[in-house]
Amino acid sequence: MTQTERPLGRRERNKAEKRARIRDAAARLFSRHGYEGTTMAQVARDADVAIGTVFQYAATKPELLMMVAAERWREVLDAVVTGLAGRDDPIEAILVLVEPVIKTAEAEPDLSMTTARELLFGAQGPHRTEVAEIVAAVEDAVAGLLRRSGAADRAQSAARLVVSGALLEINRSRTGRADAASVRERVRDLVEVAVRGATAEEGALRA
Known part of the structure; x- marks a missing residue:
């Protein structure tokens, strides 16, 4: 041993x-x-x-929430990365990655929105850092999908846009600034913009 x-x-x-x-x-x-x-x-x-x-x-209540989130998100990440196998369309594959977060937000809107808010805007702490590392792993998975689709140097930036944008859209629903029922449509639009921008030729972007 x-x-x-x-x-x-x-x-x-x-x-x-x-x-x-x-x-x-x-x-x-x-x-x-x-x-x-x-x-x-x-x-x-x-x-x-x-x-x-x-x-x-957990030194604070937000850190206690992050402790719970870390366990849940780790399980989700493992399941989703497995589910990505064989998916070639980067838009559909990325939507597979973010779907569990949306489903959780629908099942537990208050808790999910608060988790997104604390992750985006909360104070540093060991459990929040753990969740941030899981989110970084999701970003890396998104970036890998984009690189396989020709994104090259813009892959990581586009991945950050997708993940942080999805969290912001969930938080917008919580604050009443957007309709919770349209979150999938809004996230799809965001993913499409990020993927097309990341995979476009440099000349096309400047044109």
């Missing part, structure tokens, strides 16, 4: 178990009561830990 495969010690297992209980309790309460209707004290009671323990694992 290699060093990386060594089983966790008792202390590490206890910490991992507490972290999972806190994360799962927060996920349940956020889903049941919404972000604003959930308190750190409620999470502590539901997880059967002291409130100080909750703060050890």
